[in-house]
Amino acid sequence: MIYDVIIVGAGASGLFLGANLKGKKVAILEKNSSAGKKILASGGGRCNITNRFVSAKNYLCEQKIVEQILKVLTPDQILKFFSELKFSEQKQNQFFCDSGAKSVLNLLLKRQNADIFYNKEVTSAKKVDEIFEILTKDEKFRAKNLVIASGGLSYKSLGASDIGYKIAGEFGLELSPISPALVSFSVQKDEFWFKELSGVSLRADVEISDKNDNHKFSDNVLFTHRGISGPAILNASLFWQKGRIYINFLPRFSEKNLINxxxxxxxxxxxxxxxxxxxxxxxGLKDKAFYEFSDDEKRTIKRLLAYEFAPAGTFGFERAEVTKGGVKTEFLDENLQCKSIKGLYFIGEVLDITGMLGGYNLHLAFASALKVAKYLR
Ligand SMILES: Cc1cc2nc3c(=O)[nH]c(=O)nc-3n(C[C@H](O)[C@H](O)[C@H](O)COP(=O)(O)OP(=O)(O)OC[C@H]3O[C@@H](n4cnc5c(N)ncnc54)[C@H](O)[C@@H]3O)c2cc1C
Known part of the structure; x- marks a missing residue:
């Protein structure tokens, strides 16, 4: 049997594609014994499915391609697709599912036009006479079109593998360097005091510089028993390259109030x-009025307005929400089809497109899937 389309991975992008391809013989090959494990874990189990304001600026990538991808699917269209479910807009214009991530996954499964094969870990793929041959550990599948929707390396416990990068390499596509992102930081000795604050959350400005720019995130930071986390820190991790970060723990506080x-x-x-x-x-300071501190001590206290430190590292792929980097989009056309291999597509997190925290990554997974669905229809 030769399928019209084989999709590798029953995650957010693979399932959305399977739901939007009609009138074709489609199979999804999934390594796990069930679909969408990452969807279930998303948004703390409530699935932050999209964001009211999605634009290319929310992504680290080549901007033109993401603009083209985003054009096919607005946040409202995502909510319409899932209109059987209720979503609440919270925090920074993020939409969370009231009935939880499980109902999002169930709806995607209910809408499938694809046959899903579980426990099928894809190990390699090649093209022989216009047909893709996809090998799993115990079976060979054949298809006219092959869509890689296998995600990145983040959260191995949920099924992540490097197969997307491997297949890209086998077909001559290049990768941009991959690293864990949207991930917490571990701390060095000087910041071990953070660990004593495990569970404390507060609003702060977190600033980080990379070789191109300065990035500032105003949001919560959360102290954990192993380091520092929270939305502002997770977003900062997108830009972190073993350098220093700055936290203003008093973003809306005027120094004047200290002095008086x-x-x-x-x-x-x-x-x-x-x-x-x-x-x-x-x-080594006591809790007293500001004027009672020595000049040196006052300088220490003012560090709260620009606390500078170098994290020890991140918690790695095991704990990262996404993988930064991936299949270089310059090797793909505007329909996410490989320029040099007709019929080979890449969608979702496997691409070198990384969204910020706030529903942007699921949005991208869905939009990139729809882009391919529209082309293959
Ligand atoms: C804890 C957590 C919370 C998150 N919360 C949010 C959120 O609230 N909002 C948001 O926008 N984003 C969130 N994200 C990110 C978002 O979930 C991902 O960016 C998105 O799921 C990527 O979709 P994908 O289809 O590309 O990959 P995935 O959803 O990772 O799907 C890939 C699928 O491919 C399968 N696979 C892998 N290798 C093989 C193989 N060799 N053979 C066959 N199948 C294979 C995997 O088992 C998996 O089912 C979160 C991520 C994590 C880890």
């Missing part, structure tokens, strides 16, 4: 008391 204050620092600063006391303890 007669009260103890922990009562003056708009920060959780536990945080202020731990900060002072770490630097």
């Amino acid at each position: 204050g007669k009260k103890q620092l922990s009562s003056v600063l708009p920060l959780p008391k536990r945080f202020v006391l731990e900060f002072l303890r770490n630097f």
Whole structure:
């Protein structure tokens, strides 16, 4: 049997493609014994499916291709596709599913026009006389078109593998360097005091520079028993290259209020008391009014406005929400078809397109799938 389309991976992009291809013989080959494990884990189990404001600016990639991809699917169209479910707009214009990620996955499965084969780990693919031969550990599948929707390396426990990169390499496509992103940082000795604050969350400005630019994220940071996390930190990790980051723990606080204050620092600063006391303890300071500190001590306290440190590292692919880098889009045409191999497509996270936190990665997975579906229809 020769399929019209074989899709590698029953994740967000593969399932959306399977649901949008009509009148074709389509198979999805999935390594796991069930589909969409990452969808189930997304948005803390509530699946942040899209964002009211999606634009190319929300992605690290070649901007032109992402603009073309985003044109085929607006946030409203995603909500319309899932209109049987209720979504609430929260935080930074993010849409979360009221009935949870499981109902998102169930709807994608209900809408399938593809046969899904589980426990089929694809190991390689080649093209022989216009037909793709796709090998799994125990079977060979054949198809006229092959779509790689196998995701990146993030969260191995949910089924991630490097097969997409391997197949790209076998067909002569290049990859841009891959690294874990949207991931928490571990800390060096000087910041071990963060660990004492496990569970504390506060609003801050996090700034990071890469060789091109300066990036600032105003959002929550969360202290954990192993380091520092939270939306502002996860977004900063997209740009981190073993350098320093800066946190303003007092983004809306004027220094004037410090100087005039007669009260103890922990009562003056708009920060959780536990945080202020731990900060002072770490630097060997007592909780007293600002004017009572020496000039040196005042300088230490002012570090709260621009706390500079070098993280020890990230928590790696095991804990990263996405993989930065991937199949270079310059090897693909505007329909995400490989320029040199007709019938070979790449969609979703396997591409060198990485979204920020906020529903942008699922949006991209769906939009890139629809781009290919429209072309193959
Ligand atoms: C914990 C967590 C929370 C997240 N939350 C959000 C969120 O709320 N909003 C958001 O926009 N993004 C979120 N993301 C990111 C988002 O889930 C991914 O970007 C998106 O799922 C990528 O879709 P994909 O189809 O490219 O890959 P995946 O969803 O990863 O699907 C790839 C599929 O391919 C299968 N596969 C891999 N190798 C093989 C092989 N060799 N043979 C056969 N099958 C294979 C995998 O088992 C998997 O089912 C989150 C990610 C994580 C890890």
